[in-house]
Amino acid sequence: DVKVTQSSRYLVKRTGEKVFLECVQDMDHENMFWYRQDPGLGLRLIYFSYDVKMKEKGDIPEGYSVSREKKERFSLILESASTNQTSMYLCASSLSWPLNQPQHFGDGTRLSIL
Amino acid sequence: SQQGEEDPQALSIQEGENATMNCSYKTSINNLQWYRQNSGRGLVHLILIRSNEREKHSGRLRVTLDTSKKSSSLLITASRAADTASYFCATGYGKNNAGNMLTFGGGTRLMVKP
Numbered sequence: 001d002v003k004v005t006q007s008s009r010y011l012v013k014r015t016g017e018k019v020f021l022e023c024v025q026d027m028d029h030e031n032m033f034w035y036r037q038d039p040g041l042g043l044r045l046i047y048f049s050y051d052v053k054m055k056e057k058g059d060i061p062e063g064y065s066v067s068r069e070k071k072e073r074f075s076l077i078l079e080s081a082s083t084n085q086t087s088m089y090l091c092a093s094s095l096s097w098p099l100n101q102p103q104h105f106g107d108g109t110r111l112s113i114l
Numbered sequence: 115s116q117q118g119e120e121d122p123q124a125l126s127i128q129e130g131e132n133a134t135m136n137c138s139y140k141t142s143i144n145n146l147q148w149y150r151q152n153s154g155r156g157l158v159h160l161i162l163i164r165s166n167e168r169e170k171h172s173g174r175l176r177v178t179l180d181t182s183k184k185s186s187s188l189l190i191t192a193s194r195a196a197d198t199a200s201y202f203c204a205t206g207y208g209k210n211n212a213g214n215m216l217t218f219g220g221g222t223r224l225m226v227k228p
Contacts, residue, residue, distance in 0.1 A: 004156075030213075031213070031214065035218075040220065041220070042202070042218050042219060042220040042221060043157075043202070043218040045215075045217075048215075050213075090156055090157065092157075094214050095213075095214065096213035096214060097213050098213075099144055099145075099206075099208055099213060099214060100144060100145045100162060100164055100206065100214070101213070101214040102147060102159035102162055103157075103159065103204075103214070103216055104159065105149075105156035105157040105158070106156050107155050107156045108154070108155065108156050110154070
């Protein structure tokens, strides 16, 4: 079974702090994704990566950056945390080929910015 | 914006009854996937149906896809209290480098009463 592990289930930070969310997958997947989930808005894609050091913006990249130095690890960085970034953050991974693959999710990090 | 829209947003049934959730989408897709999310946890992949398929079964789950109407339905038969969760449809499409991208709907909250 694919395992996607997010470093923290719950995290509390202060406005202006630099925040790192870590995600590790153990199935050698090429693709990794960061989503945020908010009530009434569903899951929205922040960034994704299709290979080491390769990244592309999703639908809501403002205020975030990512890092993928190793294939198994994908980090989401909040450069200067703000209260509107309080949310549930979900990491996922998938194969890039063949087409028609599911995504495998971690358990999420519930981040509160005070 | 969300590609898939689930209907209803919330559903409450008695144990043993069937639960039907619907999903509509707007653009062409490679596949449509259904995911389940228990409260406060990550998403778990349930079933994937390709754009050239019309119906698929997995245990107590039955998924249909009508590409002419751009709609899908998820049927859970003989529901159990443990089926209580949120259910999301996600439309799959290809992107140059990543191959397998998903756009999620807002979800249906299912409550199964014992």
